Amino acid sequence: QIEPLLFEIGHTDVTGVDFDEPENFKPRLGGLERKDEIGLPGLSEPEAMRHYVRLSQMNYGIDTGLFPLGSCTMKHNARLNERMARLPGFSDVHPLQPVSTVQGALELMNELGRYLVTLTNMTTVALSPKAGAHGELCGMMAIKAAIEAKGEGKTRNVVLVPDSAHGTNPATAALIGFVVKPVPARDDGWVHVEDVKKLLGPDVAAIMLTNPNTCGLFENQVAEIAKAIHDAGAYFYCDGANFNAIVGKAKPGDLGVDAMHINLHKTFSTPHGGGGPGAGPVVLSARLAPFAPVPFVTLKDGEFTLLEHEDETAEKPFGRMTAFHGQMGMYVRALAYMLSHGSDGMKQASEDAVLNANYIRASLADLFSQPFGDKPCMHEVLFDDTWLKDTGVTTLDFAKAMIDEGYHPMTMYFPLVVHGAMLIEPTESESKASLDLFIATLRDLAMAAKKGDKDRFTGAPYHAPRRRLDETRAARSPVLKWTPPAPIAEAAE
Amino acid sequence: QIEPLLFEIGHTDVTGVDFDEPENFKPRLGGLERKDEIGLPGLSEPEAMRHYVRLSQMNYGIDTGLFPLGSCTMKHNARLNERMARLPGFSDVHPLQPVSTVQGALELMNELGRYLVTLTNMTTVALSPKAGAHGELCGMMAIKAAIEAKGEGKTRNVVLVPDSAHGTNPATAALIGFVVKPVPARDDGWVHVEDVKKLLGPDVAAIMLTNPNTCGLFENQVAEIAKAIHDAGAYFYCDGANFNAIVGKAKPGDLGVDAMHINLHKTFSTPHGGGGPGAGPVVLSARLAPFAPVPFVTLKDGEFTLLEHEDETAEKPFGRMTAFHGQMGMYVRALAYMLSHGSDGMKQASEDAVLNANYIRASLADLFSQPFGDKPCMHEVLFDDTWLKDTGVTTLDFAKAMIDEGYHPMTMYFPLVVHGAMLIEPTESESKASLDLFIATLRDLAMAAKKGDKDRFTGAPYHAPRRRLDETRAARSPVLKWTPPAPIAEAAE
Amino acid sequence: MLARIGVQSVDELFADIPKTMLLKEPIDLPRRKGELEVERILSRMSSKNVSASSVPFFVGAGAYKHHVPATVDHLIQRSEFLTSYTPYQPEIAQGTLQYLFEFQTQVAALTGMDVANASMYDGSTGTGEAVLMAHRVTKRRKAVLSGSLHPHYVDVVKTLSEMASDDVVTMGPDVSGTEDILSQIDDSVSCVVVQTPDVFGNVRDLEAIAAKAQQHGALLIAVFTEAVSLGLLQSPGSMGADIVVGEGQSIGNALNFGGPYVGLFAAKSKYIRQMPGRLCGETVDADGNRGFVLTLSTREQHIRRDKATSNICTNSGLCCLAFTIHMTLLGQAGLTRLARVNHANAVKLADLLDDVSGAEVLNKAFFNEFTVKLSKPAAEVVERLAEKGVLAGVPVSRLLPEAGLDNLLLVASTEVNTDDDRAALVAALKEVL
Amino acid sequence: MLARIGVQSVDELFADIPKTMLLKEPIDLPRRKGELEVERILSRMSSKNVSASSVPFFVGAGAYKHHVPATVDHLIQRSEFLTSYTPYQPEIAQGTLQYLFEFQTQVAALTGMDVANASMYDGSTGTGEAVLMAHRVTKRRKAVLSGSLHPHYVDVVKTLSEMASDDVVTMGPDVSGTEDILSQIDDSVSCVVVQTPDVFGNVRDLEAIAAKAQQHGALLIAVFTEAVSLGLLQSPGSMGADIVVGEGQSIGNALNFGGPYVGLFAAKSKYIRQMPGRLCGETVDADGNRGFVLTLSTREQHIRRDKATSNICTNSGLCCLAFTIHMTLLGQAGLTRLARVNHANAVKLADLLDDVSGAEVLNKAFFNEFTVKLSKPAAEVVERLAEKGVLAGVPVSRLLPEAGLDNLLLVASTEVNTDDDRAALVAALKEVL
Known part of the structure; x- marks a missing residue:
């Protein structure tokens, strides 16, 4: 699922927008007219549509699945x-x-x-x-x-x-x-x-x-x-x-x-x-x-x-x-x-968010470690990586393995006061059925980690638009924009 | 990528729509009030959103790729x-x-x-x-x-x-x-x-x-x-x-x-x-x-x-x-x-549609067989399956293999006057770059078919939301609606 | 591109068009326009119309103003739904196929029938198809149409039947829902077509008609134009209908000045192979996973040609989707409540109007629409109320100009009507009557 | 669920809230409402406002009414874009990351700079960040602001600088674009901030300022509020700017009564590690496929905390997307033409207004906005024109109430203005002056 950059498929003389050239008029720009090319390629409307639809298909959103990012509150966005x-x-x-x-x-x-x-x-x-x-x-x-x-x-x-x-x-x-x-x-x-x-x-x-x-x-x-x-x-x-x-x-x-x-x-x-x-x-x-x-x-x-x-x-x-x-x-x-939720609905949303988080907490407490003991949480539940000790699986690995199961990972390594933090916030938008499925998946993954099925984690994700990305390389020699490839003759020199 | 039916995840007492119950009033329905359950489950708004977004992701559309269905004219739909x-x-x-x-x-x-x-x-x-x-x-x-x-x-x-x-x-x-x-x-x-x-x-x-x-x-x-x-x-x-x-x-x-x-x-x-x-x-x-x-x-x-x-x-x-x-x-x-195209644009659309079809025709003429000889076509080009003879690959197989390459198949087996018809209509919406990619893919597939890479075709699609579906089974004992599974006790009898 | 094709100009590709008929000049229509300008032109036309949401609105008679959740219109605009084709390639069309399967299940449940198809164009054309289907099933060619069937539906059936040289018996206008349709049913009759709630708003009991029809080997075709009514009323299936046809616009679809709408079509399972239109069925793929396909297509024109059960090809796919999503958001609980709100609003309005001197509500039982007898011709009254910014309903004379029912007005009320709306109608009506 | 958690009631889960502070009664706000009712309430509020498309419209001064293609708003509403989070999990956020990479490339090209970040909140806050960045780069803490920098931008920079105890020198209002800012530049200055086209519409040549700044080790921060102008005007980068900040609203984004907008932020590559905000960079995945990630995040608050280059976290992701899609649809050819149409419309309008007695256009060179000197206070004139259904522009007194420039009016004209719009403004103005 590779989509080229728009610069690789567009052309500077293509436009997807239709305006008539203005009739004769005398510009009054004080001699500051642009002389150089901007170098911005355009796409026709159908090409642009397809390009951005395809890009979107490489994204995960609340509308596509549970998004348990602690502290980020990914709740339903009503249309x-x-x-x-x-x-x-x-x-x-x-x-x-x-x-x-x-x-x-x-x-x-x-x-x-x-x-x-x-x-x-x-x-x-x-x-x-x-x-x-x-x-x-x-x-x-x-x-x-x-x-x-x-x-x-x-x-x-x-x-x-x-x-x-x-x-x-x-x-x-x-x-x-x-x-x-x-x-x-x-x-x-x-x-x-x-x-x-x-x-x-x-x-x-x-x-x-x-x-x-x-x-x-x-x-x-x-x-x-x-x-x-x-x-x-x-x-x-x-x-x-x-x-x-x-x-x-x-x-x-x-x-x-x-x-x-x-x-x-x-x-x-x-x-x-x-x-x-x-x-x-x-x-x-x-x-x-x-x-x-x-x-x-x-x-x-x-x-x-x-x-x-x-x-x-x-x-x-x-x-x-x-x-x-x-x-x-x-x-x-x-x-x-x-207005939609009202005084009653907003209160209920808070209660449901807290209920959902505690339900996850209680459902995972036997497998996952809670840094501050087994006590009620608010709208999000914090686990650490103590329980992963000696499995060879890190919080990062575990999170990436969740991607293969169709879930967005939880917040990782935050807050910093906990080692290998995993912060899970389901929000009130999730139904019990959705939570149960999520819990079952996390339990299954946890068992696998404990059983030593290491490859499932360290190589994850396997089933995503990209395998794990090399962030070090990105930071070491930053490429922050597209530049045209050198002409072939030159490159061959 | 299996999404349950709404009947499998919904409940008849769940609703995603908020109305106040009407105040006391005397119904005037002439004694014809419904007495039985309708049996229609509901989903909450977030659940419904996710269900239908996920369903949509199993679909192919013009906005996601070239859609060369002959006689169907899948052109760009302007927003x-x-x-x-x-x-x-x-x-x-x-x-x-x-x-x-x-x-x-x-x-x-x-x-x-x-x-x-x-x-x-x-x-x-x-x-x-x-x-x-x-x-x-x-x-x-x-x-x-x-x-x-x-x-x-x-x-x-x-x-x-x-x-x-x-x-x-x-x-x-x-x-x-x-x-x-x-x-x-x-x-x-x-x-x-x-x-x-x-x-x-x-x-x-x-x-x-x-x-x-x-x-x-x-x-x-x-x-x-x-x-x-x-x-x-x-x-x-x-x-x-x-x-x-x-x-x-x-x-x-x-x-x-x-x-x-x-x-x-x-x-x-x-x-x-x-x-x-x-x-x-x-x-x-x-x-x-x-x-x-x-x-x-x-x-x-x-x-x-x-x-x-x-x-x-x-x-x-x-x-x-x-x-x-x-x-x-x-x-x-x-x-x-x-209004958007105008007199000039509509004429150009016709010309571009015909040009695009002929470009495909000319680009595939050496590999694909044309039932009525190598002559200009209008907005769509018709091939037959003569060229597939002895490859063990049928028009259907070929079409399904296109799915694995990220394309919607062309119209198959129509018109009926031609054996194993393949009718390709690119429409004017496609750019030359898009056509070139499509042509290269079809040529590559054609070579593979001729080279005897049969499995690539007869088992196709491999990379789609579903593998090939059993249409015979569907017709032989039609299941046209969901029915609740028998309670487990009963089913075990 | 021309070089590869081997021509000098695009016009060479049009060589088969007779030279004298190939246009040399551009067609006499304006040149292309940018988005901004097109938007201006169409917005100007749009602004010349009075939209339902902008006024107290009581117009029904086969199409109803309901509130459609924003989720519905958002979802049906998704590229993968909007720009896909009829799901002839099921492996990459499971989205469409699964919602069609859900739609069929919902329609069957709502109507109380065994099976439903994947939609017709609308309720009226669906009714025409139902009559033809009954003829195929019974091998008779005579339909009896109720006098309170929507007059447009009557016209559609009559046009089709007359063209096909089939018999149609039409009862006279039946304002009170008391016509003696039973006496028309005999062994020559293929089907009886009855609407409930009918065009005058009456809720009809179909059991006796179903029984008599069955007795004579005829089919009962039950019609509805307001799908919301089925949240509160007995289903046609439970009253014995053999085929049920309905207009599905009320669920998920806008008024759209008459279209596109979505025809609901359901029947007893023994008639499946005589049904018109597409059917989606469950099956498995090569890996054994559940999947859906269009099925029983040997009934259809693209396989059967002149022996097909119908000539229909394109149907109302995206309107089905809107229906299905809205129905999913409602669920039984929401639909039932929506129906109660509709009925309650109509009852409230009927009582208010009945109190206006010069106005009399004729119906004993109704759902969300009823007939009011005015002291003046309804068409005039409606026109004068429109000038006052109230859209009061449909004059019966608009549907039945020659029936001598000029003082009758059809008034509909849904969940969108407020107390203010009702007060505005009553006040304006008092001024005009 | 409560059973599994092991509590009797949800309230037990809130036990840590001091008992006295746990609310017993519902908060004194209305109960929940259905969609229909919410839509009614908000539509009523909306209808009390005069929308730009409904009248001849010439209001600018930092936000501009442009036509945004329908494709843009459709695409940004796709679930996968709208309901995703900051792309911290790049494997399932390549959609967001790739468009950010495209956005950065477009902004860099448009401004003529080496690199751009993945957006700021808007132009004004971006300008504040640019000043702080200049301070970090130069290790000086004094900014010189041009007198024709948008007064809101001046206020934002001043507020931030004063809070951080940094020096700010503000030039007096500069209607003619002739201020002597060069004389303010010396070795104590960290940066000079100049806008072009400036708030009075003047197109400014930045080369001399850039040269003087460079000579003294200061940075030139070039600001623009109308991104479309860059389709026709020399880029700030080509005139020697070190940092470029702009408001990107004009491309892809609606007026929105002031927000959300999107701040464009570009700089010379040597300053990358001092830039605020997110940066998206190219890399490869474990299979060697190209992919994108957020990078250089050691500059950012979530890693660096109190040593970060900025406190920014959430930015304007979806507005970037709108910008990028609109810019992609335009391309260089479309942007250039759009800019020409804007300029041509403004020139036409300036000539018409200059002919109105009591009105005088002050600018020699401008892009799509200019300053008109009226014979009466502009605020009054604007108010009276509004009553006549014409939104004529922004009185300078609204931005600079104490500057004694009460008779000056800022008038903007874009591609949306027609001959009719211009005639309406001229006619109304003649009546009022």
Whole structure:
């Protein structure tokens, strides 16, 4: 199943788009016309269709099978949401049209914000961040602005980040000049308030805590940690990547959170699209709300308006995260999800996600090793590779063997606090029948690994569009774009 | 790649659709409420999505590869046309709304009719037939009505049909009581006027001639045949399945045709959809126009109206072919195709289709045998199995081996006038690069067959969602629906 | 390419077309247009129509506005479904074949019959085919059509029968569902064709007709135009029908101004070999794996030619798929509830309309459509309501212009109608009557 | 399931949530709704907005209304693209990886640069990342921003830089494209950020700036917001840019009220290891077949954590795909022609507007957008034209409220504008001025 690159089948004089050449006109390009060839081949419409359909057939998606990627929340993407996002009043409006002509779009943003604030019991929301990591950045910027407003900008520059955190957490903190201090991992998978307290001081700006955490556990000391953080004059940033486990069950605002980003593409099911686009609105507590960045929507006398500049408001926006107003297309999808599920359905989704994960946990507990003991998990269950010891099979091998069984692998080697981690998140979308089949497959594979059927793993995948790919070679001498092969005469020299 | 039947994974109490139970109301069903279970299992939305996505992955389509089915015209289906057919003014209007509320829909039908009549130089068009065979029926009914109007209904009851015709031709004629007489095949692939003349008499109602014919040839004596038919007081029905070879090059009306159906799903590229829906408008000559069935669209004082009853017109409609007004969804797609291609593009499409077929012919002529000699073909090229003699490989085997090479087979064993026919139609959608690859593959296969690599053929396909299927078994004891397996206890008895 | 073919120009390849008939000039139609322009032209035409979703909408009479889940239209547009051909190469068409097998099973279950085919063009042409099939089975050539069979269906059957020189007896319009069709059944009759719910909305009990037909060796052909009704009503099979034909548009398919739709066709198993249309059957492949193929094709035109059971070739494949996916999403639980919502909405509406002075609901029993007798000609009323932005239904005179039923209006109500819709209809009707 | 887990109720699984914080009551939001109802609610909101296709439309300033072929939106909705994840498992993500490789190649070609990454969120955040990258490369921390860089981009860079305690020098608004940015470049400067065509529509020659920057060890970051312009204009790479950042929305992506869009990011190859974002590279599999993987990920946060070149994770995958497919359909021939049509339409419109009394086109050279000086405040004029059903452009005051440029209007014209559109704008403008 090899599909050539478009550059190998296209030609620069072929186009799949039909426009009439404009009538005579005098260009006014100031002498800056392009003189060189762009070198972009085109395909006819049928050729392009076939090329990209064939490429798609080399991909695995939620729609083709169970996608148990822990921490990534691969849940069903309803096509209603796709249809709604394509309504002309949402997809075909310009961000800088007069606000009088986009009242419905602003209403939608306002309504989405209301839902997010209500679900989290926070004070306000900054919608514009473009993805989870961008939301983290937004939240940490709000914290920095608040600290500076208190005149502590020079002194509070440490951010505490547990070892189990997503890489985005430390990267975000570092990006705006914070010094990252790790909170060490414990062997029960939880962050302990005494470990946090040991690190607290007047230099600490914030803690970035993922809750439920990446070990699949709800941080059971979160209230105490929040109190300690607040007592120390610092802020509690919550990584909301796993919010989907607790929507309708608990409100982050009740847990003492000051800022939390929400991955609309996880919790509220906007499609992952092979790596994006996402959306990462940030909910903020009353302490941080004044610093929320522009733009934001307000309702005045029944008319929605957009505040786009810092000086149009009495608040203290810290600036702007992005051009325009954020990921409208994702807002529509997320709101469609929320309306469809409702208060009751969102709670049930959380419960089902947790139920499904625990069902997998209980069904594999006798074969797979759990690093933090056999206890209930939230929406994802974490195993390590202790049970693979002496089999000659690694976590990577095991994951690749799952491909041959028709499954996407789970998240591997994350979180880093566990050796050979395998993090499984089924989501609420899976039926019991689907889980049973998945469990049976994993059990069968596990038996095979233990029985010494090594080749089945180390050579895997055997039945995929590609066998195992050489990542080292790719990194050692990077080939990041196609270049035309040398003409044969030259090559023969 | 086995996907269970929905009945094996669904449950009657599962639904993927959310409605609130209606509030208290008193049913008024006259005591005819259903008492038994329907026995229809449901799937949740994610389950249904996955089930049908997986099923689709066992299919081959134009979008996945070259589809050289002769006589079927598998050309590119532009997604613009799909989008246009879904405009609410076309897809979301009811056939019995007041005509004042569907003026745009009627305008579209009128415009489509104008295009078809102009392209064929005929007098009028009956749009409503639902597919090619239904169009044939409509045309033959018009002929029968005309004959009866002349008082010859009792005497003219013979229809001449060449042996090379599609099966629909004789079936259609027989359906309304005509007696079918075959015009025998000649060894040059053409129907000869003298053969027709021999059969002509006062009992002959019509000839049904496919032109270009199913041997891939334009009937070079068509003018003489038309004249002979007309001289004998009979009508010339043309099977327009292959009209795509001559659009813009010749007009059937100029060739003496009295009625011809047009497969919008072939010539004008509405999608085949795995076997339908199609659309089969019939263009009629002045002699047959008065007998066109209801409904039809007329323009009066700038308003479009629909004539839906025979007595609303001074003409002599022979009746009605179907409820409502025909395949609107297909009309939109076909008109979108025509507007996109225009007069120039439609002619070029015919030329490219013919060029592509001849390119294949010329590129395979040394290896494959042509039953009617090495001469130019129209949009499809016909080979027979003479060249496979003594290889132990049949046309069927050869076709199935093509599947392993990633291609859909050509049309096999049709037309019947040739032994082991292989009818290849590339259409204009294929690029030269695509044809070259196809040709190379066929040559490679042909060499293998001649070299005696028999297993590659007789066991084929090896690399398909299924190996060769047992059609005899299916027909001998037909299983036409799923039935629940007997409970295990019972089965064990 | 020309060089390899050995010609100088493409025109040489068209040498068999008589010189005088080969076109020299381009055909007098506009030149090609880009997507943007085509979209503009067709959008302009589209915008001249009033779409069902944009107004209070009560039009039925054989085609119904239902909500189709977005999943359905998404899936049927997948390349592998949309751009495939009739599954003559089963090894690479299992997707199509398996959904056809599922479709057949669903249709058989829904209608209460033994077997179903892989679809007809629509309900009306399917009815024509059913009559021909009954003639083949009974070796008689006379059909009796109920007076409350959809008039378009009557016309289709009559056109076909008259062309084939078969007899057709048509009962007079039967607004009340009380026609005496039993008296027409005798030993010369091949089949009786009865619709339920009928075109006037009446729910009909078919048992007595089935019994009398059986007694005389005739077949009962039961017809429906609203597939959703079968979620709540006794199946035609359970009432004794020999052949069941229905319009499947309501499940999975848009209104489309009349087409494409999908004809459902089911029968008792003893008649399989007389059925028209494609049949998909189960079998195994060379490795012993279950698979599906088109089967019993010796009935069909491409094998049997003038001896075939029908001339049908292309059917409604993709509309079957839409039907099957929607039905799968519904399941029995969803279908039953959908049917209840439809019926409840219709009952609510009937009560409201009955209270309007100058309007009277005629039906005692109905599903989601009923007949209202107005104090004025229905066609005028409908036109005036359309001007007010309400599409109120189908005047009977549109279907039966000469029947003297000009004051009757067929009103349908489905799950898409809201209280606001009903209030708008009632208010507008009060103004007009 | 509960039995196997060994709990009595689901709530036991939530035992780690502090009891006082576990919600007893449902959250105060509406209950779940069926598709039909959700569709109604959102359609109602949608219909309150004036969509670009429904009126004469001239709004640009960083986002442009173009015609996207239907093929593009169809393909990106395919399940295998839409519902897949970041291609961390390359063996079953070659579809995504290959189109990313094609995307990178296209972006590199279009910008005239050595390498491109697999996208940023959008042009503005990409510009912020480019400045940080320049700081890493030069080990300096001062950026000079052109006065005609899109004001939102300026704000994004300033916000990020101020938070990171980096220096930013912002030139004053530069309507005429004649600012003296050269004088700002010295040995303390890390990078100069210049947009062309700039926010006022001027086409800028970057060669002198590139030369001066190079001389002082600073990098030139070239920005564009209209990717179509590169079909007709010299590429930033050919003018000497070190990093090129652009908004890719124009190719393949809808207006979407501002997002999602796709940031294009390209650089000279020597800076590869300082680039932010994902990179897709070519390699082989165990059978020796060509394949693609994400590579050089030691730059990235999931490996490098606080030492990463960026915190970016999710990017704009599906928008890249839309870009790549549209660009593939265009090819060089189509892109060049599309650009010519855009420019021709803008030239036509500029001439028409220049003839309106009270309006003056300020630009000498432009691509498909230009600045018009009006005799009245542009915001008022735009509002009044909107009431007349014409969306005339972006008032400069909306972007730069305090700049004293209230009478300036940014007007964009693309291939979607017809003669009728232009006539409507001119007529409406005459009434209002």
